[in-house]
Amino acid sequence: MQVQSIKAKLFRTNNTAPLTTALNHPPTTVNKRAAEQSCLALLQTCDSLPKLTQLHAHILKLGLRNNPLVITKFTSTASDLHAIGYASDFVFTSDADTRLYDTFLFNTVIRAYAQTSNTKHNAVYYYKVMLEHSVLPNKFTYPFVLKACAGIGSLNLGKQVHGSVVKIGFDTDLHVQNTMVHMYCSCGSGVEFARMVFDEMPVSDSVSWSAMIGGYARLGMSTDAVELFRRMQISGVRPDEITMVSVLSACTDLGALELGKWVESYTEKEKVHKSEELCNALIDMFAKCGDVNKALRLFRNMKERTIISWTSVVVGMAMHGRGLEAVSLFEEMKGAGMVPDSIAIIGLLSACSHSGLVEEGRLYFNSMTKDFGIVPKIEHYGCMVDLLSRAGLVKEALEFVQKMPIEPNQIIWRTLITACRVNGELNLGESLSKQLIRNEPMHESNYVLLSNIYAKMSRWEKKTTIREVMEKKGMRKIPGSTMIELDNEIHEFVAGDKTHNQYKEIYEMLDEMGRKMKRAGYVPTTSEVFLDIHEEDKEDALNRHSEKLAIAFALLKTPPGTPIRIMKNLRVCEDCHSATKFISKIYNREIVVRDRNRFHHVSNGLCSCKDFW
Ligand code: ZN
Ligand code: ZN
Numbered sequence: 089m090q091v092q093s094i095k096a097k098l099f100r101t102n103n104t105a106p107l108t109t110a111l112n113h114p115p116t117t118v119n120k121r122a123a124e125q126s127c128l129a130l131l132q133t134c135d136s137l138p139k140l141t142q143l144h145a146h147i148l149k150l151g152l153r154n155n156p157l158v159i160t161k162f163t164s165t166a167s168d169l170h171a172i173g174y175a176s177d178f179v180f181t182s183d184a185d186t187r188l189y190d191t192f193l194f195n196t197v198i199r200a201y202a203q204t205s206n207t208k209h210n211a212v213y214y215y216k217v218m219l220e221h222s223v224l225p226n227k228f229t230y231p232f233v234l235k236a237c238a239g240i241g242s243l244n245l246g247k248q249v250h251g252s253v254v255k256i257g258f259d260t261d262l263h264v265q266n267t268m269v270h271m272y273c274s275c276g277s278g279v280e281f282a283r284m285v286f287d288e289m290p291v292s293d294s295v296s297w298s299a300m301i302g303g304y305a306r307l308g309m310s311t312d313a314v315e316l317f318r319r320m321q322i323s324g325v326r327p328d329e330i331t332m333v334s335v336l337s338a339c340t341d342l343g344a345l346e347l348g349k350w351v352e353s354y355t356e357k358e359k360v361h362k363s364e365e366l367c368n369a370l371i372d373m374f375a376k377c378g379d380v381n382k383a384l385r386l387f388r389n390m391k392e393r394t395i396i397s398w399t400s401v402v403v404g405m406a407m408h409g410r411g412l413e414a415v416s417l418f419e420e421m422k423g424a425g426m427v428p429d430s431i432a433i434i435g436l437l438s439a440c441s442h443s444g445l446v447e448e449g450r451l452y453f454n455s456m457t458k459d460f461g462i463v464p465k466i467e468h469y470g471c472m473v474d475l476l477s478r479a480g481l482v483k484e485a486l487e488f489v490q491k492m493p494i495e496p497n498q499i500i501w502r503t504l505i506t507a508c509r510v511n512g513e514l515n516l517g518e519s520l521s522k523q524l525i526r527n528e529p530m531h532e533s534n535y536v537l538l539s540n541i542y543a544k545m546s547r548w549e550k551k552t553t554i555r556e557v558m559e560k561k562g563m564r565k566i567p568g569s570t571m572i573e574l575d576n577e578i579h580e581f582v583a584g585d586k587t588h589n590q591y592k593e594i595y596e597m598l599d600e601m602g603r604k605m606k607r608a609g610y611v612p613t614t615s616e617v618f619l620d621i622h623e624e625d626k627e628d629a630l631n632r633h634s635e636k637l638a639i640a641f642a643l644l645k646t647p648p649g650t651p652i653r654i655m656k657n658l659r660v661c662e663d664c665h666s667a668t669k670f671i672s673k674i675y676n677r678e679i680v681v682r683d684r685n686r687f688h689h690v691s692n693g694l695c696s697c698k699d700f701w
Contacts, residue, residue, distance in 0.1 A: 364390070572641060597644050
């Protein structure tokens, strides 16, 4: 009866009066059991750290230091209040009665640490403490320990835990297996282990498939991600929104618009829950695969937009050279009460750059710290150098770089050198390129930059010397390739490619294109022949560049007027850029080229990059 009345009193107290009222009247006359119940009830409603510290004192005062129920509840309350450190300092001391330590208590501590990004090491630490005290982990322990290993990114640690999972016999538990796949995917080079675990799973659910597909997507193994997704469909496991987000990210990486569109219609058909994350992934995919209008429509139809949704459309517009729209979206975003993040500012500054909004760009850059609390990073400085360079303000760009409080990176130097070449500051460009080569002697594109400057100076002998130097250094060249997606299939071309089963028709088409282009006034940019073409380095190979092969293929295979979208893994060379402009006009096609740096929207003989890229 006594216990009940105290409990009733505590409930009343908790709901109406501050906690201190109850603590000021400790139940001195009741027995241990009642004290325990009072503590448990107080812990049940404890909702702040100050109240928890009061309860800590209360527990000591009542002599409940080693009461298993109270200590476990204290720990889980601390976990709910994101104060697990406070509890573990109290619970795991040398004077504690180790009989307190059970699986549930350790699971609470490990879970709490595993869920916070900067405390994952502690989760692993307490897992080791658990084993030291011979407390047996159960199937709920391992998912958290594995999650912590994934967060730390330590393959060795993950393997050790895998070993004990097998030893203790939880290796057949689906949830444990799923987190194991996730762990191996997150530990960088361990993806084949993940696949091994995945392949050996007797049963798999959408979580297992998502973990594996997501792992491939995160590691940039996008083709594997898409392939596995196809297998998932055959297996009959219904994908969830997490799977779809990963597949979309793979599509984005591959530039596979058709596949991305198919994924969208699939989510509609299967009524996959359209979370904000999924909508954002769709927006990002459409923007980065070349259909920025569709991205914008999806964005406009979203009910709840997050900072990521806004950022995706601002960056998308900027990438496509639609600077004014990007700036107005940015202003709209501010008006909607969103605080821009660092990435949104990068999108904004690059938008200003593309649209020649020099003054606006300067203003945004100078006020970003004051207005949004964002300290400029190297990318923001890079945008400003690009902005000034595009506007032809080469000297100012150089001064800007010299005054930067952080070390300029190679991208910034390369932008400056390109600006020097375009604006005829050839001597400056030459000395900057030489400096860059001294700093980064094995980077191929630095030689290309210098070589292009010499071409513009008509210093052919120096250009030849560079080529010899590169050959002597045995520089590894990244093979240039262009991908094009037609009828749900991705075709990849390399320069002079004759592996395609329709290569004969493609080469005939190339010849026809060449004749028509010459008639329209196209002159091959032969100054680029030696170096700016990476591996594609033979003069007669100029019109066999992978971009041209892909465009010829598209002209053959698609009805007149269909837009052509291609993706190049390197920067588009000047000759291909010029040829693409001619082709767009002659064949009346919109051609969208995604290269390593940006999108080129080419139509009617003009490119959205305004010939600076
Ligand atoms: Zn080319
Ligand atoms: Zn362009």
